[in-house]
Amino acid sequence: MLQAKNFQNRKTKYLRSIVAVASVGLTATGLMLSLAGGSQAAVTPITLGSADGFAVLAGAGITNTGPTTITGDIGTFPTTTIVGFSSITQSGTNHAGDAVTQGAKDALVTAYNAAVAESPTTTISGDLGGRTLLAGAYSSATSLGLTGTLTLDGAGDSGSIFVFQAGSTLTTASASNISLINGAQSCNVFWQMGSSITLGTNSTFRGTLLAQQSITLTTGVNVDGSVLALNGAVTLDSNHITKPTCLTPTPTPTPTSTVTPTPTPTPTSTVTPTPTPTPTPVQIVKKPKGSVNTGDGSTAIFG
Amino acid sequence: MNRGRRLAIASPMILAIVLGTSGSAYQIDASALSLTRESNKSTSITPKISKQSIPMNRSIPTRIQIPSLNLDSRLMKLGLLKNGSLQVPPTAFPAGWYTGSPTPGEMGPSIIAGHIDWNGPGVFYNLNKMRLGDRISIARADGSTASFVVTRMASFLKRDFPTEAVYGDLNHPGLRLITCGDYDFTRHKYIRDLVVFAKLIS
Numbered sequence: 001m002l003q004a005k006n007f008q009n010r011k012t013k014y015l016r017s018i019v020a021v022a023s024v025g026l027t028a029t030g031l032m033l034s035l036a037g038g039s040q041a042a043v044t045p046i047t048l049g050s051a052d053g054f055a056v057l058a059g060a061g062i063t064n065t066g067p068t069t070i071t072g073d074i075g076t077f078p079t080t081t082i083v084g085f086s087s088i089t090q091s092g093t094n095h096a097g098d099a100v101t102q103g104a105k106d107a108l109v110t111a112y113n114a115a116v117a118e119s120p121t122t123t124i125s126g127d128l129g130g131r132t133l134l135a136g137a138y139s140s141a142t143s144l145g146l147t148g149t150l151t152l153d154g155a156g157d158s159g160s161i162f163v164f165q166a167g168s169t170l171t172t173a174s175a176s177n178i179s180l181i182n183g184a185q186s187c188n189v190f191w192q193m194g195s196s197i198t199l200g201t202n203s204t205f206r207g208t209l210l211a212q213q214s215i216t217l218t219t220g221v222n223v224d225g226s227v228l229a230l231n232g233a234v235t236l237d238s239n240h241i242t243k244p245t246c247l248t249p250t251p252t253p254t255p256t257s258t259v260t261p262t263p264t265p266t267p268t269s270t271v272t273p274t275p276t277p278t279p280t281p282v283q284i285v286k287k288p289k290g291s292v293n294t295g296d297g298s299t300a301i302f303g
Numbered sequence: 304m305n306r307g308r309r310l311a312i313a314s315p316m317i318l319a320i321v322l323g324t325s326g327s328a329y330q331i332d333a334s335a336l337s338l339t340r341e342s343n344k345s346t347s348i349t350p351k352i353s354k355q356s357i358p359m360n361r362s363i364p365t366r367i368q369i370p371s372l373n374l375d376s377r378l379m380k381l382g383l384l385k386n387g388s389l390q391v392p393p394t395a396f397p398a399g400w401y402t403g404s405p406t407p408g409e410m411g412p413s414i415i416a417g418h419i420d421w422n423g424p425g426v427f428y429n430l431n432k433m434r435l436g437d438r439i440s441i442a443r444a445d446g447s448t449a450s451f452v453v454t455r456m457a458s459f460l461k462r463d464f465p466t467e468a469v470y471g472d473l474n475h476p477g478l479r480l481i482t483c484g485d486y487d488f489t490r491h492k493y494i495r496d497l498v499v500f501a502k503l504i505s
Contacts, residue, residue: 078361286403287470288389291461299420300486
């Protein structure tokens with residue numbers, strides 16, 4: 001009885017502290033929103049880590065049909081099959097299922113989770129065609145589509161980041177396009193899809209595609225970005241995929257000093273052994289929610 | 304027999320409440336456990352674990368064997384239910400492997416769940432009798448065997464299930480066996496989950 005009472009007190013205290021924390025949190029959020037002018041909230045940059053050099057990365061193999069050009073590395077793991085590689089013209093390395101690919105796959109999990117965790121987000125739904133969006137994180141509980149042209153406006157900042165999250169699929173129509181204006185760059189655009197991505201024939205797509213399942217590029221699709229499928233396969237058909245070069249925001253010019261800086265003597269021992277990509281842990285991408293219901297009490301005996 | 308078993312698991316819980324633990328977890332102490340066991344090993348309680356167990360390639364697990372419990376069960380595949388919780392086997396036997404987790408031997412936490420009871424004793428009926436240092440063997444589809452050693456046993460209130468501790472990233476190949484514990488006779492349900500944490504040794 002006494003114990004129960006204590007417990008009750010503890011619980012009340014606990015609840016009180018939750019309420020206190022929550023209200024502080026709300027105030028802080030309100031403050032942030034008002035500072036950001038209500039339209040955009042700061043987006044956390046997503047780093048691809050060792051997956052950065054990859055133009056195509058898959059979990060369940062890569063299949064290509066027709067002449068495809070890829071600038072950047074490719075790899076697939078745990079299914080290491082690459083079909084139709086002979087018709088791919090590649091500037092980069094085919095890592096197949098090697099240790100580099102495996103390390104990159106782990107980095108991809110991290111990047112994917114970072115994209116999922118992006119918040120706060122602006123809710124968006126349906127077809128993105130015809131819209132002009134400013135930097136920010138946009139989220140759809142279900143699918144996203146694109147017919148026509150989506151314009152991403154960097155508003156003069158080459159560091160503007162655009163993150164799109166969708167619970168299920170992204171499907172683009174034939175000849176759809178993404179237009180980047182005012183400093184927006186492909187390397188700063190991320191598409192995180194809870195299931196799969198299909199890009200329509202002869203469309204042009206920009207950004208890093210992060211699909212939990214498969215990615216299909218139909219005939220003639222051009223991607224200015226990278227095609228990264230966590231668990232599923234990547235299917236290609238006569239595509240051009242180019243890993244974008246990224247312009248870092250030009251720093252404010254340092255005041256002119258005519259003294260040419262003496263170059264720091266390059267240490268001759270630059271042979272720092274490239275660390276073998278420590279395979280970062282394979283994560284459980286879909287963590288089961290809550291507890292596990294493994295018993296009906298049929299053997300429990302009152303003790 | 305049963306009576307003893309239930310009491311054994313119930314008493315640490317009471318202790319935890321008296322001590323004012325918020326009810327998240329209690330750790331079963333290695334030395335306490337070894338008291339009840341006839342030691343056939345010479346000196347050390349701590350299992351000798353080679354620190355660098357090399358992760359194995361992916362291969363679906365087919366069977367679980369726990370010599371100390373005389374347990375040998377085939378493994379079925381488990382997914383997630385619509386509400387996002389872990390699917391459990393439809394019957395008392397066999398145990399099941401969560402297909403969204405690494406296969407046993409791969410880097411990360413491989414998840415295996417089984418019933419303590421389901422219309423009678425289940426595959427993991429005796430799981431709470433495991434001891435630190437016990438071995439678990441998982442046979443895999445490629446013919447290889449992943450051997451694990453138990454490094455931790457803990458039981459968690461279901462409402463405070465520590466998702467990260469059980470399903471979170473590891474820097475080694477690990478295994479988690481999950482079942483229920485602590486039947487609440489007033490609410491007619493189990494209120495805890497028992498989790499056996501193990502680490503790959505070969």
